[in-house]
Amino acid sequence: MSDVCKLGTVPNLQSPDPLAWDGPAVGLLDLDAFFASVEQLDHPEWRGRPVIVGGSADRRGVVSTASYEARRYGVHSAMPSATARRLCPDAIWTRGNFARYREMSAQVMAILGDETPLVEQVSIDEAFFDVTPGRYSRESPIEICRRVQRRVAELGVTCSIGLGVNKTVAKIASEREKPRGLTAVLPGTERAFLAPLPVGAMSGVGPATQERLRRMGIRTLGELSRADAAELERTFGVLGPRMALRAAGLERSSVAEAAAPEDVKSVSNERTFSEDLTERDQVRAGVAHVSEMVGRRLRRKGLRGRTVTLKVKYDATHARTAQRPLAEPTDDERVFGRVALALLDELWQPGMRVRLLGVGVSGFDDDRPAQMSLFGGGADEAGEGRDRSALGRVADALRERFGDDAVGYGRDLRFKDRTSDTAPMHKDA
Template sequence: MDDGTRTAEPFAWEGPAVGLLDLDAFFASVEQLDHPAWRGRPVIVGGSPDRRGVVSTASYEARRFGVHSAMASATAARLCPQAIWTQGNFARYREMSARVMAILTDETPRVEQVSIDEAFFDVTPGRFSRESPVAICRRVQERVAELGVTCSIGLGANKTVAKIASEREKPRGLTVVMPGTEGAFLAPLPVRALSGVGASTAARLERMGVRTLGELARVPDEALERELGVVGPRLRARAAGAERSVVAERAAAEEVKSVSNERTFARDLTDAREIEQAVRSIAGTVGRRLRRKGLAGRTVTLKVKYDACRGRTARRTLDEPVDGDRAIADTAASLIDGLWRPGETVRLLGVGVSGFGDDAPHQMSLFAAEGDGRDAGRGAHAELGRLTDALRERFGDDAVGYGRDLRLRGRTSDTAPMHKSDF
């Protein structure tokens, strides 16, 4: 059956044209670019197998052995014992990502970066160019390859089609879904191919006798709304290829929604004091990131994972935005009792700050009211934070540290905190 995909010559395009660029095995590809001796060999970017590390990215040579992202490093080491391991260099990946995104913005102002290695872009004919969208995608691939890495691109009438098409052929694939053939392209795919359909939703659809996107597209909206709520009809429209997508301009797409940091521990934490010290150390990292970005937020979130499967989060919203280590740490530490009880083990801790420019009503602040004598202390801590930031900027992150940070050295997994959304 002709599913409407094309990888050959350009054709006349009518209507919206949305692309999804996905950099192939990005972190590992950059490492192979920077280390010529690693090219053609299995490379794994991630933490150590003996310290509860996790695979961030595996080269295609490593993937042939079954290694994949988010796999436990210990498992990856068993599957591919000859692999080259590196903790990675996120600053370098971010630099390369920025160069790729600059290539896209040369072609269109409608570039919506969704992660460090993925971006939607709008090349609808007549909007910004009269050139074939397929020709533009080919040129983008060629220019990215000149940087020393490769990308795969999916092109279709909307984001759903573009995303799924980008995964069709890798590496360096270009899969084009012709206008008007979206339904035929999507129909045979399993419902899990649709972003937003997780295990729970897939199970509920299966109880309705729905296993493929084609079957989902034929279910009446009323039946889907009874089973899945308002999201049901939206999923049906996407499964039918009828989604209407808007690709945001890059400035709007880059708005930061949260700044966070988390750490996995090589040995579980069990003591209240060491858990609090770990939270305060992580909060310090978040504070530095906020100040570097010129941001302050009102909502502080604490995340606790007890083991590989179980975890909880809690958050508190303050009256005033914060970016200081102590304010963030005090708020996060105040949430520990609601998430942890003596006797429980802690595998991972995370702290985040959000609510930038949030004008909504807020809960009462945890900190003392103005005039109680603590303001001067908070000001001194803020000044200390700025001083340590300057020292680290000039001499490196290890130039200065607090006792809480020193106590954690050697206790955490060495998986680098390379969240793909933190670009």
């Protein structure tokens, strides 16, 4: 029998017994076509039909998730909706219900939590988990994964799981058999499993890195694992030898428990516009619009940061970012939004087209004392800041109770019909 057990398709296991796992056991659970699967669960009449979750083609939308029926036509996530519509004109389209997806995701993560406290959720539909024998259970990791898959299926969605001795192997294994696959790479067989795969199968190796490796004569993970460490370091810096180690299956990785809110490193939002912004007042209003979205999320999480990042995307493939520190931590978009606007001059000049704007705030763990104003500022300035912050909290409360459109600024009205109707991108890192 192969040392790689594709248990989703090979139900009858033979010796050597893969259930007798010896060593670390790290799993990666990936929910299959998650958003589309939830939609098909909630709309039984959509089952068996191509379903696409994403923004509309007429407003520069992108595909968030496509059901497997839609994927047969070549549709995939992050594809422009216009392309997806051309490939699959009869698909059912929905913008999605992200509150519902978060609810279902929480139920899946709770299933993993029943098996081990070491669950590291990396996205709404993906999580690493540690089921090393003897750590929290003496049961076979493979049996645990099978049970997790059964319980997830009872919720009405399915998942694929990769199991290996580290995160790299688990992630790659999770992609081998989809949907409803369980691929276990037995301890000691990592190198043989990885060697024939293209270098792009390993996370973190994007097109640019693949091209540089190709020029070095490296196309597979086996070739990468045998590459000269000094040459890799000259080309890629310290990441070069680390890539070779991962390609050999020798990475040593641990699964951390889910991050608490105070462990979040950054909070950001992005908006894609259905038509390019070209005028200064449009672009400045766009930065303020996205800053307000970030401020709301910062206050909801009880976070204040002291570093601001602005991202400007000019077309589908070209983007730049700029960053600047704040004098003291804040959750007020009127404060960090002004800094984001100041950064705009580093990234944009009149005549340049803007497709997407993003604003991020980080530096939550920096506990340096607040810097006092060089020119006084005194009680009046502090009081004004408290008034602005209080106003933001009142506006937040009204939106929470009556909806996002309950309170708004004049600048927001101009974007009501000018942003992509793909759900806004917001990230906690």
